[in-house]
Amino acid sequence: MKIKPYGDTLNDGAVQVSFTLPIPLSAKAVQAAKEVAKSMGLTDPSVVHSEVAGDQFSFFVVYGAVKTSIDLDKIKVVELQKTSKTKKEIEQLIEEKLKRDIVFVGASTGTDAHTVGIDAIMNMKGFDGHYGLERYLGIKAINLGSQVSNEEFVRIAREEKADVLLVSQTVTQKEVHLKNLIELVELLESEGMRKDVLLIAGGARITHELAKELGYDAGFGPGSYAEDVASFAIEELIKRKGE
Amino acid sequence: MNKLKLNQKIIQSSRQYAKKIAKDIQAFIDRHSTVSVERTVLRLLGIDGVDQFDVPIVNRMVDDVLEHGDIRKGISIYIASALNASQLSLDEFTKQYLNHQVSLLDNQLIEKDQVKEVLKPYVDTQLGIIKSNRKYRDNLLEKYGESKTELYVIVATGNIDEDVIQAKAAARAGADIVAVIRSTGQSLLDYVPYGKTTEGFGGTYATQENFRIMRKALDEVGQEEKRYIKLVNYASGLCMPEIAAMGALERLDVLLNDSMYGIIFRDINMKRTFIDQYFSRLINAYSGIIINTGEDNYLTTSDAVLEAHTVTASQFINEAFAIEAHLPEKLMGLGHAFEINPNVEDSFLLEIAHAQLARELFPNAPLKYMPPTKHINGNIFRAYQQNAMFNMVTTLTNQKIHLLGMMTEAIHTPFISDRYLAIKNAQMVQNSMKSLVDDISFKEDGFIQTRAKLVLDKAHELLKEIAEDGMFNTLAKGIFAETKRTETGGKGLSGVFEQSDDYMNVISDQLEAYFDEN
Numbered sequence: 001m002k003i004k005p006y007g008d009t010l011n012d013g014a015v016q017v018s019f020t021l022p023i024p025l026s027a028k029a030v031q032a033a034k035e036v037a038k039s040m041g042l043t044d045p046s047v048v049h050s051e052v053a054g055d056q057f058s059f060f061v062v063y064g065a066v067k068t069s070i071d072l073d074k075i076k077v078v079e080l081q082k083t084s085k086t087k088k089e090i091e092q093l094i095e096e097k098l099k100r101d102i103v104f105v106g107a108s109t110g111t112d113a114h115t116v117g118i119d120a121i122m123n124m125k126g127f128d129g130h131y132g133l134e135r136y137l138g139i140k141a142i143n144l145g146s147q148v149s150n151e152e153f154v155r156i157a158r159e160e161k162a163d164v165l166l167v168s169q170t171v172t173q174k175e176v177h178l179k180n181l182i183e184l185v186e187l188l189e190s191e192g193m194r195k196d197v198l199l200i201a202g203g204a205r206i207t208h209e210l211a212k213e214l215g216y217d218a219g220f221g222p223g224s225y226a227e228d229v230a231s232f233a234i235e236e237l238i239k240r241k242g243e
Numbered sequence: 244m245n246k247l248k249l250n251q252k253i254i255q256s257s258r259q260y261a262k263k264i265a266k267d268i269q270a271f272i273d274r275h276s277t278v279s280v281e282r283t284v285l286r287l288l289g290i291d292g293v294d295q296f297d298v299p300i301v302n303r304m305v306d307d308v309l310e311h312g313d314i315r316k317g318i319s320i321y322i323a324s325a326l327n328a329s330q331l332s333l334d335e336f337t338k339q340y341l342n343h344q345v346s347l348l349d350n351q352l353i354e355k356d357q358v359k360e361v362l363k364p365y366v367d368t369q370l371g372i373i374k375s376n377r378k379y380r381d382n383l384l385e386k387y388g389e390s391k392t393e394l395y396v397i398v399a400t401g402n403i404d405e406d407v408i409q410a411k412a413a414a415r416a417g418a419d420i421v422a423v424i425r426s427t428g429q430s431l432l433d434y435v436p437y438g439k440t441t442e443g444f445g446g447t448y449a450t451q452e453n454f455r456i457m458r459k460a461l462d463e464v465g466q467e468e469k470r471y472i473k474l475v476n477y478a479s480g481l482c483m484p485e486i487a488a489m490g491a492l493e494r495l496d497v498l499l500n501d502s503m504y505g506i507i508f509r510d511i512n513m514k515r516t517f518i519d520q521y522f523s524r525l526i527n528a529y530s531g532i533i534i535n536t537g538e539d540n541y542l543t544t545s546d547a548v549l550e551a552h553t554v555t556a557s558q559f560i561n562e563a564f565a566i567e568a569h570l571p572e573k574l575m576g577l578g579h580a581f582e583i584n585p586n587v588e589d590s591f592l593l594e595i596a597h598a599q600l601a602r603e604l605f606p607n608a609p610l611k612y613m614p615p616t617k618h619i620n621g622n623i624f625r626a627y628q629q630n631a632m633f634n635m636v637t638t639l640t641n642q643k644i645h646l647l648g649m650m651t652e653a654i655h656t657p658f659i660s661d662r663y664l665a666i667k668n669a670q671m672v673q674n675s676m677k678s679l680v681d682d683i684s685f686k687e688d689g690f691i692q693t694r695a696k697l698v699l700d701k702a703h704e705l706l707k708e709i710a711e712d713g714m715f716n717t718l719a720k721g722i723f724a725e726t727k728r729t730e731t732g733g734k735g736l737s738g739v740f741e742q743s744d745d746y747m748n749v750i751s752d753q754l755e756a757y758f759d760e761n
Contacts, residue, residue: 054413054416055411056412057412057659116543125549145726170653204653204654
């Protein structure tokens, strides 16, 4: 099946983009914005809005249509099966199948100072009505907070005999989060610990596919809650135990 | 202003408890000092620069005394005795010190009166610069006037030259206050980096040279725009008083300076933080720099409805500490935030109740109101709406320092257009709703009054508990942001020391004398 973006008619391919150009607003700047849209492959771009955004910058909203359609059948993604269990079901699984406390160590690593993500998954109160891991029976949740170096993170993981490592990268600048995530994998491998832990990444810019590519066991993007992470981790631990 | 019909007795009693809490800690502060306080003394004598290994000279000197002398006497005595023995100027002494031609330690230590006399010309010069900076700012604020609500934006490129471009663009678009976010992790450095920097992560290093570059840029754009554009940086961390001193010398206008932020969110030792915050606030008070406290951070970690009272309690405590450091109300930028989940029914009313409560409890403080961050997701259109609601609460409750929310909050450090659209959002709300606040009164015992009363009552209870338990125990219990900290844990404790009987700090002596007179 082939598809295109949908504006108000099937296959119209309508998209909206907005951007800033580093030149003062002028007729030429508007034309330049149009050319930017064309160079993106948009047909009939129309600059519906332009305004001065500070002295040396101009801001544009542009509509246009994409020419080509996408063949859905050719797309393959690694999708995490989102068969999330409830907190109760997870607790039960731990008790029946794993028969011990499972240790989750989490942190916002590297230079990231934002703990919103890791707090939402790990802290008692959780997020948006979804309790955090700290509240789960059978889970020992250790949240190290923000700006934890990869070395420190690995050291504590070893000390605590962690089963699952949760790494959060919330806000990034110039893709520094990728470098940081890769470094952690390399460090775990050089310490000989990689196979002993489940390594899970989370954050606004994280997808399961990206995480797998980087050598993680799973990745959780926006809209994930503690039970999503715990379901995956506990099922995976049970699977590994069986092997 | 009493739209909420708050019980004045509860307010007074809350202030009494907060005062007791601060006084208990102040008694501890007064008997102690830190390496960062001592380095600040050197900075305020005029020592700047780094050695061949990029170690700041002030660190070299204080570490020297820490290792080979008796730091409990304070650095003032050592530097004055060295100048006295060598008969060199401070500049010349510093040069020769770096070349190992003179010693800071092998000198006959002189008496306090003599210390004061030897250092007086240096103290007078540096404090003179700060005084004239304060006057310069006051004059411009008088000339141009100040907005009722000031729009505050952040730049965070890592490169000071790029920051300048973005800051100027933001000022021209209508921003009144520009903050340069620090490179992440700087708060944990036990020294202040030196010189101009063009690389950083998630922000730009706070250095005196970077302060100077940004100050100049904002003065330029302010002159064109006929507005005084305020410059913000961050003091909280291991170098609180040093950054306060640098900010004073380069005419910063606002410094993030919370009495507890470093303890709770950066795991800096509590003793270190309390001592450092006092000296840094003393300098802020002298230099006319507004402090911004970090209560908003509690709500990004804890639930904004359930824990609202911890914000109020902390505001009272920050106020009490500020009073100890001679900060007048107009410099107390107490913090709070719009962080309730927007899906909660009547969350907008709860936000109004909280914001109005802060306004009425601290009527003369330039409150710092922080935008939604926790419940912002990648849907930038939804985020834009949340920010509009936040802007409305500010306008309806007369907040002063209004930190603009970015629609891309959850995604990346702001694009130039994000910042621009945020300014336009706020301006539209401010303008279209300008006089609404004057027409609003709250229904007697209605939702908003009832909520504000509840939060105040809970804050009062909590303050009572803290006053009985003591601050150190309270932090150990994890009352704030559900984070537990111990007296001996955290970073920077090794830099804390008890003062000897003959301890001397020429700067704080001078500042205290100034405040006693004025």
